[in-house]
Amino acid sequence: MSKKRGRLQIIYDILSVIKEKNGRIKPTNILYKSNLSNQMFQEYINELMQKGFIIENLAKGSKTYSLTQKGFDYLNKYQMIADFTNSFGLGE
């Protein structure tokens, strides 16, 4: 049985999907690849934009997302963040 993903892991998965597509990806693709419900996906996307991890791009009527420097930093330091938060019980 697979273990339930934590919040930090979900954020990592979403940011990884965006990074894989060279930093530009449509919301439906992220939704499909991140394996979240529509409502959860929307909540995470809003939070990630609010915290400055991703930005929304509007071009020719279609919406795409790309990573900010803060988003790249999160991906690079994810293992350290996960180890620190898990050992000190800081997971949400």
Add this chain to the structure above:
Amino acid sequence: MMNYAIVPHWFFGYNVMLEMLFFAITLLVGAFALKIYQISGQRQSKLFGISFLMISASYFIQSVLNFASSYSMADGCSMQTMTWAYSLNIAGIYAHMLLFTVGLVTLAYMTLRIKDLKAYFLFAAIAVGALIASSNKLYFFYIISSILLIYISFFYLRNYLQSRKANALIVFIGFLFLLFAKIHFIFSINHGAFYVIGHLLEFVAYALILINLVSVIRRK
């Protein structure tokens, strides 16, 4: 009324060095937690960082105070020096107790995973208010710290049982040692040996927390 812990004469100086070490370790952990908050935006890391910075400030005040006390005693005992040392002592002990208590309340609040500042201020007001109103402040401080640390240690035991990782076990044992240290400090009001044992247990506790931090940083 303010009771004092009995400090064995030979331990003066060593206690200051240990408290400075605790100050440095807790400062490092607190600053690192805030760095993690900066990268991840995670609220729990922010609360954890703030709590450790408060604990760090409490150790800084305690070590400076103990250093000043030892220095004024070595300097000779004029009436003026003694009055100055006494006033400094009282102010420092209060500052240490308040900062450490609020630091532990913040840590306990973090473990509750609730987002309600009113609840946080209520917990802090109860702890600080009871400390100020108690007739024997130092004694009460060690008791309330022990109660908070029992709760926090249980939280870290559950955290270890959920993850079964060595790092989580190290942190749990670290907080357990911190609890044992505070329990020993309760008895230090009557026996000097408990003051020394309390410091040594605190040293083990913070060494374990530092080992965990170093292992996290080295793995990145």
